[in-house]
Amino acid sequence: MPKEAQARIKINQLLEAAGWRFFDTPAGSANIALEPKVKLTQAQVEALGKDFEANGHGFVDFLLLDEQHFPLVVLEAKAENKNPLIGKEQARKYAKSLSCRFVILSNGNLHYFWDLQHGNPHVITSFPAPGDIKGYTKFQPDPARLVSEVVPLDYIARTQIPAYDQEAGWQNASERDAFTEKNRLRFLRTYQQRAAHAVQTAVKAGQTRFLFEMATGTGKTLTAAAVIKLFLRTSNARRVLFLVDRLELEDQANKAFTTLLKNDYKSVIYKESRDDWRKAEIVVTTVQSLLFNAKYKQFSPTDFDLVISDEAHRSIGGNARAVFEYFVGYKLGLTATPKDYLKKFDAAKPSTRDPRESERRLLLDTYRTFGCESGEPTYRYSLLDGVKDGFLINPLVVDARTTVTTQLLSDQGYAAVVIADTPDGEQTSEQVFKQKNFEKQFFSEPTNRLFCETLLKHGLRDPISNEFGKTIVFAVSQNHASKLTQLLNDLADTMYPGLYQSDFAVQVTSLIPDAQQFTINFTNNNLLGSANVLPAYKTSKARICVTVGMMTTGYDCPDLLNLALMRPVFSPSDFVQIKGRGTRKHDFREELQDDTLKTQVTAPDKTAYKLFDFFATCEYFEEKFNYDEVLKLPRPSTGQVQGGDDETGPQPPGGGNSYEHTAPDSITSQVEQQVGFQGMKVDRMFFEKFEDRVLADPIIAQQVNDAQWDQAINYITTELFDKPAEYFNLDKLRRAAGVDRRLGLKEILQKTFGLIPGFKSKDELLEDEFDKFLLDQQNATGFSADSTAAAVQAMKYYFKAYATDHRLRDIIETQRLTDLNVYPAFGMSDFKAVPPVWRTRIPEYVKDYVPLNQFM
Structure with missing residues (x-):
């Protein structure tokens, strides 16, 4: 079926689905015309559906009418293989001549809605109904x-x-x-x-x-x-x-x-x-x-x-x-x-x-x-702007590493040595946890107890009631959160006998009924009760919420005094969001109901919050994380455990699938450091520009000026790449360029020295290559200036797909054409749309003249 007819059928269906009518019906009179005040018969609609662009006047526009049959919307229709925006100016002229404010541009698949009084066309996925347009007509933006x-x-x-x-x-x-x-x-x-x-x-x-x-x-x-x-x-x-x-x-x-x-x-x-x-x-x-x-x-x-x-x-x-x-x-x-x-x-x-x-x-x-x-x-x-202006607080970082968490850190992942008894005697084996596996598998009760004891011993106290300050603990998983909650309540029962009844710590995860309400109550200081110590002071009885991800973003609780990372964090944005929970300032007197007591409070303002870091997360993002490279996990502070190369890491002896450290654990180091106005590296990252370094080198400048590309590339590779100062390399430069294809160093140098205006995208480069192909083939058999637009469009689609999709190349080269029936990226209908002579000529040209490595 011609693409014009396909587009027309789709547009008709979209109009009818939105409530527009070609014919008078019980719901109302027809409100679609192809020309002003012209209604269509069923036969005319069917006839136009065969080729709606092939009439004597060029294009046929849909004109959508209001209840009084005045022009309301011009719908400019194009064939499927044409961008609907090419009809923009034509539709504008037509709409103005009819005093229409609204235009729809469509090829049956892609649609734009355009209010001529309000900006540019916007992509829409369905057509507006007559009533919606009528209501929108009253909208007069200024x-x-x-x-x-x-x-x-x-x-x-x-x-x-x-x-x-x-x-x-x-x-x-x-x-x-x-x-x-x-x-x-x-x-x-x-x-x-x-x-x-x-x-x-x-x-x-x-x-x-x-x-x-x-x-x-x-x-x-x-x-x-x-x-x-x-x-x-x-x-x-x-x-x-x-x-x-x-x-x-x-x-x-x-x-x-x-x-x-x-x-x-x-x-x-x-x-x-x-x-x-x-x-x-x-x-x-x-x-x-x-x-x-x-x-x-x-x-x-x-x-x-x-x-x-x-x-x-x-x-x-x-x-x-x-x-x-x-x-x-x-x-x-x-x-x-x-x-x-x-x-x-x-x-x-x-x-x-x-x-x-x-x-x-x-x-x-x-x-x-x-x-x-x-x-x-x-x-x-930014956060630093807020701190400098006095609106926000930087954290007091408590870097508390245990023997186990220190040993777990390695280049390959979080690793641990597992000891197993065998018939030949005791043997050791390494187990490495990548991020996902670590979160599912690791659990150490002695270590978790140590985390909780350290938090309760060194956490900030509420300045009004002297209770343990309100805290959020971030756990590895829901199961981990349950265990931490139990440990914290056990410890609170010992430290504060009779004060809490297993409501000191509360698990707030998606499996807990009313968890969403818990987060609200914690902010409003009535989670499981309030005023537990001082009757005149309203503050949540529950002091700690243990969560996984529910309270990381958008959660506002300004009187938080402690945050505890009892899990590793790998994403900088997650880290920013988590530590952002504590940055708000707060006057604790706001919840004090006794005015007399308010005057006795010596330190009512929140001036600090503690961030307990048990997995060297802050050090990781401050010193070890290279923001230009693929993620590497932290190194151990002492020693190093090597792991396997596969994604999951080696499995422990005996076929087990988890590591459980049962021996006693201890804090090996604990340092508190107040982050200053300069902020963390994660807040202030600064990167040396490769272009600045290259432009400052006279040798490279001379080689580029003389078009000695091989010498320049060799010099940069030898003298600049992988040096301790910046660790420049081609992969990092490619990522930094933000182009959706593989760049070469020559092209990067051309851009640096202004020899090209910028990097072309993959599609722009493919368009150039296809234009070269057309010029090369214009005198070839089977190609002529009057080739249909649909045929050229199909050829272009084939050309681009073949140049960028290695699986499609393999299908074509091995003649497994039946695979195209189930291949989503380029189907059999796409292949059949290509004129037969070009089905082999295009692959031959691509293999001979198009450098495919740039599209990898």
Whole structure:
């Protein structure tokens, strides 16, 4: 079937599915025409379906009509093998002549919705319904008004109490703090105000996507509230969708927006307001709830004019992207993950042993998603900025290593020596745990007891009640969390007899009923009770939450005093998120109900928190982790245990599958070190630029100037690569370039010295190679200038697939063509679309003239 007909059939189905009608039906009169005021008969629809572009006037446009049969939407249709955007200007001209504000561009597979009064075409995955368009017509965005809106520091407070500054409680300076606290007035900090201004600047520049990179504890939700008000108040959004990736964050965000904006705008949680969510201006939901059974398709793409993704690097990953991209309009991403983790990698050869490859891939995608291909967000406020400005706290690191955890550290993984009895006597064997296996297999009761004893002995105490400070412990697994919780409660029963009844420590993992509520109660100081020691002081009876991953991101509990890593951490972004739980400042008098007692507290402010590190995690990221290389696990402090080369490591004698250390354990070293204003390396990473080093070398400069490429490459390989100062090498340079193909050193030098403007992507290079192929073959038999566009498109698809897919090359070369029936990347229909003469000519040309190693 011609691609024109295929596209027409798909477009017809999409229109009918959205509620548009070709013919009069009981539901209403026809609202689709091919020309103004022209309705179609069934026969005409069927006839046009055969070749909708082959009429006497060139293209046939769909014209979608409103209830009064006035033009509402121009739908510009293209064949499947054409990009629908090529009809953009044609559709604009047609729409303006008909006074249409909206355009849909489609080839049956790819669709764009375009509001001519509001920016550029946006990809959509379904067509909007007539009613949705009618509602959207009332939306009259005015970017100029948004840009000129004044956003003062009291932007939110003016919504909470419009005339707060006229109130007696505010005007009396001695009562102002109490007035502010009583009414929960929130004022923007200067850096939050700058974030809103950054959006205004971006909108003025014509941008529709923004990314805020703000450290944990710097008030991303308050900043988001200011942006939401900015868009709603200036009528540049009718409704806002706020996406989170966990249930507890859903409730947390909705409560925050209700507190901050309820006097002007209504906020609801979608699952609690399925029938009347349209009455709200702010809709909060988890990505997962919209993904389930594709619920997001119950919305129209035009239902939300601003979509905000909290923890953007998580909530737009994988299938979640379908939700995020479904809606048209402005997009804002919030993330606490610094740009320095946006490291490049060789996508064609991802390392199966590097658990950070997926993280790199996702982060790179996050920045591109929000229009920040350069790695520079719309606005940034880092942890170090917060510390220097006095809003955040750096950790007091307690590096406490035990005999076992020290011995476990090796280059190959976390390793241990296992002793087994054999008929020939006692023998030793090595067992190496890679990250995943370690988390599943390792358990040592003496070591875990030592972890817990060390934490309870050296952890910070609550300055009001002198109880053990509120703490989060991060465990390896749910089973590990259960064991740690039991140990902590046993120890608390001994240390504080009668004070706790197995409620000192609580397991907060996904298998625990009401675990989400536990996290909320812990923040609100009523987990398993409150005021356990001092009746006038409300603080959670449960002092420690033991979790695995539930409380790592987006969890706000400012009175935390201790964090304990009782597991290794391999990902820098996970590490940043975990230590970010403790960075917030806090005045402990807030929960003290007795004003007399408040005056007696000598140290009410949280000025420090302790980060207990039992696996040398801080040292690992500070000194041993090379952020440009594939992940290597930490070295041991003393000695070294060698392990196997396979992914799981050697198995212990006797076929066992776990290591259990049962001998006594002891702390071998314990050092406390306050992180200064310069922060950790994970916060301040700085990398020497290869280009600077090369440009400063006169020998390389002369060789490049004389086009002595072999000499220059040999010199760099010998004199610069793998030297202790920088450890430059070609693999690292390829990853740093961020190109989706294999670069050569000559090309890197050409870019460094400005001989080429930049690196071409894999597809751009393939396009060049295909153009060369067409020029080379233009006089060959079977090729002519009047070859159909569909044939050339099929040839190009075949050419690119053959050049980049080694499995396809093997299928073609061995003539196992029946395999194409089940080969997803290039199927039998794709092969048959290629004219027969080119099915062999293209492979021959590729093998002879195209250097395939650049696409590996």
